[in-house]
Amino acid sequence: xxxxxxxxxxxxxxxxxxxxxxxxxxxxxxxxxxxxxxxxxxxxxxxxxxxxxxxxxxxxxxxxxxxxxxxxxxxxxxxxxxxxxxxxxxxxxxxxxxxxxxxxxxxxxxxxxxxxxxxxxxxxxxxxxxxxxxxxxxxxxxxxxxxxxxxxxxxxxxxxxxxxxxxxxxxxxxxxxxxxxxxxxxxxxxxxxxxxxxxxxxxxxxxxxxxxxxxxxxxxxxxxxxxxxxxxxxxxxxxxxxxxxxxxxxxxxxxxxxxxxxxxxxxxxxxxxxxxxxxxxxxxxxxxxxxxxxxxxxxxxxxxxxxxxxxxxxxxxxxxxxxxxxxxxxxxxxxxxxxxxxxxxxxxxxxxxxxxxxxxxxxxx
Amino acid sequence: xxxxxxxxxxxxxxxxxxxxxxxxxxxxxxxxxxxxxxxxxxxxxxxxxxxxxxxxxxxxxxxxxxxxxxxxxxxxxxxxxxxxxxxxxxxxxxxxxxxxxxxxxxxxxxxxxxxxxxxxxxxxxxxxxxxxxxxxxxxxxxxxxxxxxxxxxxxxxxxxxxxxxxxxxxxxxxxxxxxxxxxxxxxxxxxxxxxxxxxxxxxxxxxxxxxxxxxxxxxxxxxxxxxxxxxxxxxxxxxxxxxxxxxxxxxxxxxxxxxxxxxxxxxxxxxxxxxxxxxxxxxxxxxxxxxxxxxxxxxxxxxxxxxxxxxxxxxxxxx
Numbered sequence: 215x216x217x218x219x220x221x222x223x224x225x226x227x228x229x230x231x232x233x234x235x236x237x238x239x240x241x242x243x244x245x246x247x248x249x250x251x252x253x254x255x256x257x258x259x260x261x262x263x264x265x266x267x268x269x270x271x272x273x274x275x276x277x278x279x280x281x282x283x284x285x286x287x288x289x290x291x292x293x294x295x296x297x298x299x300x301x302x303x304x305x306x307x308x309x310x311x312x313x314x315x316x317x318x319x320x321x322x323x324x325x326x327x328x329x330x331x332x333x334x335x336x337x338x339x340x341x342x343x344x345x346x347x348x349x350x351x352x353x354x355x356x357x358x359x360x361x362x363x364x365x366x367x368x369x370x371x372x373x374x375x376x377x378x379x380x381x382x383x384x385x386x387x388x389x390x391x392x393x394x395x396x397x398x399x400x401x402x403x404x405x406x407x408x409x410x411x412x413x414x415x416x417x418x419x420x421x422x423x424x425x426x427x428x429x430x431x432x433x434x435x436x437x438x439x440x441x442x443x444x445x446x447x448x449x450x451x452x453x454x455x456x457x458x459x460x461x462x463x464x465x466x467x468x469x470x471x472x473x474x475x476x477x478x479x480x481x482x483x484x485x486x487x488x489x490x491x492x493x494x495x496x497x498x499x500x501x502x503x504x505x506x507x508x509x510x511x512x513x514x515x516x517x518x519x520x521x522x523x524x525x526x527x528x529x530x531x532x533x534x535x536x537x538x539x540x541x542x543x544x545x546x547x548x549x550x551x552x553x554x555x556x557x558x559x560x561x562x563x564x565x566x567x568x569x570x571x572x573x574x575x576x577x578x579x
Numbered sequence: 580x581x582x583x584x585x586x587x588x589x590x591x592x593x594x595x596x597x598x599x600x601x602x603x604x605x606x607x608x609x610x611x612x613x614x615x616x617x618x619x620x621x622x623x624x625x626x627x628x629x630x631x632x633x634x635x636x637x638x639x640x641x642x643x644x645x646x647x648x649x650x651x652x653x654x655x656x657x658x659x660x661x662x663x664x665x666x667x668x669x670x671x672x673x674x675x676x677x678x679x680x681x682x683x684x685x686x687x688x689x690x691x692x693x694x695x696x697x698x699x700x701x702x703x704x705x706x707x708x709x710x711x712x713x714x715x716x717x718x719x720x721x722x723x724x725x726x727x728x729x730x731x732x733x734x735x736x737x738x739x740x741x742x743x744x745x746x747x748x749x750x751x752x753x754x755x756x757x758x759x760x761x762x763x764x765x766x767x768x769x770x771x772x773x774x775x776x777x778x779x780x781x782x783x784x785x786x787x788x789x790x791x792x793x794x795x796x797x798x799x800x801x802x803x804x805x806x807x808x809x810x811x812x813x814x815x816x817x818x819x820x821x822x823x824x825x826x827x828x829x830x831x832x833x834x835x836x837x838x839x840x841x842x843x844x845x846x847x848x849x850x851x852x853x854x855x856x857x858x859x860x861x862x863x864x865x866x867x868x869x870x871x872x873x874x875x876x877x878x879x880x881x882x883x884x885x886x887x888x889x890x891x892x893x894x895x896x897x898x
Binding site for chain 2: 555559562
């Protein structure tokens, strides 16, 4: 069995560690690129959201590299993502490409028995014992957590770094080096090393950089290709960014969901404007915006794919939040366009706006 | 001393020359026609013929093609359109509180309070209701774009046209036209629809207070201006140089930067005679597969754009 999984930010690094640990062959699809998007749009329903199209491109490019099984987290969720797995299985049947799907849904939706059955389809290919397999899983989760930590730190320090571009360079070489290892233990050592390196980046504490929260639909904010690398751009501008939704957050949130104790802080902050879950991460998005304001951010950028229902709802709530709290929020809609001029203009103008507000009495003290 | 502003937009490339008192001495409006480099050069030719020996103390570039233009001419300030438009409007009138700007591909609303931009919004993904759509409709109806707005003023009754999407609007227009409605009424309906769409989409949730300035190429369209006045119940001011406001704003910013630096990076008007070439290639060094554009002036490599990692664009900076 040669497993592959669609891209989502840095998850492929953790996935590689997991399958290295299990001793199962794992095919990383080529990093998201225009060809993947093109192939994805060719086969996908025209009105489908962007993540779906990119994923299809990932699968096709992974099949070309020899993959025969897709591993996909499901959600049975009340947004289109919940239907991705079924639709994608159908699609591959129609276009006559052989590929198996293993969908990991939460036990609340499919029952614990079915979940174990599905996990077993993967784990029976591993030569390692149950304990060894469990260890590999824990290590992979740890890797993902460290990666998210490193990313968060780099995005934060980019606003304070003395040598501009240092954080971005470290972040990029960290990912490259981590991938070059061939067992989870080595990878963790590499990552810990980079964490220390980031701690030693020379910073100018006297600086007061613009701070922007990145909020919106989870795939399009985590996967840089889909948002035209907005976080990298903001790092170049020397802006501090923070994104709460990360792969580690998602895992924690999904595990805690049955207990209803997930993301309490976000829910509490969203309550004033949106007290109900409306699908996707609409409520979380509102909570993040309010929280960003409370934590003294200058503004927030919301990113979502064209036609994303939950985010359309939160977008329509933002003018109220903006007005009541004097907190600028800009919405960016992403789709198949890869021309960046318009996108860059908006981001640049937004940063400009935040800078000018600060200089003026209008800004919050 | 003179100051130059260059606004390379999707549809038009505008150049303005300001004197020491920020008064427009010359404005040049050229259709970009898909080749921004040529448009800028054409503009420079006109300038060179008329003002060969003047001293230019600062230059700014704006518009969606600002980065390529900045490399081309050696701009002191490179600023986005929003800031540029706001700066130009404030130069004319410190009391401006709202700017409606509709260009070829973009429509924006800029909210100003106390002489500073406090909020703005731009059209999201689609360009429905912007200049190029109106251009197309004028062409389809065989009406010169300059007269398009006047048609709307001659109508007494607006025919309702769907405004949400340009594709819907166009088919709605065609259906109504085939039913025999008057051209003028349809055009007025279209103007109303575009304004409705703008206020619902771009202007959503924004507090539109007077004075309201209407800028950008579409401000030439009296039909749209009147439709805005009707919808908002406010007087709309179209400044004299409405179609080159971006260029004026960035010329002012260019002056500020050049004065601060004590010198200008401007490469001179002789640029008009240079031979520019742009080559694009796909960088295959990693799976990002960036489409890189290489800019060559008289066989000398002057800039690269479009790479993600900075490998190409930084190389030129070092030169």
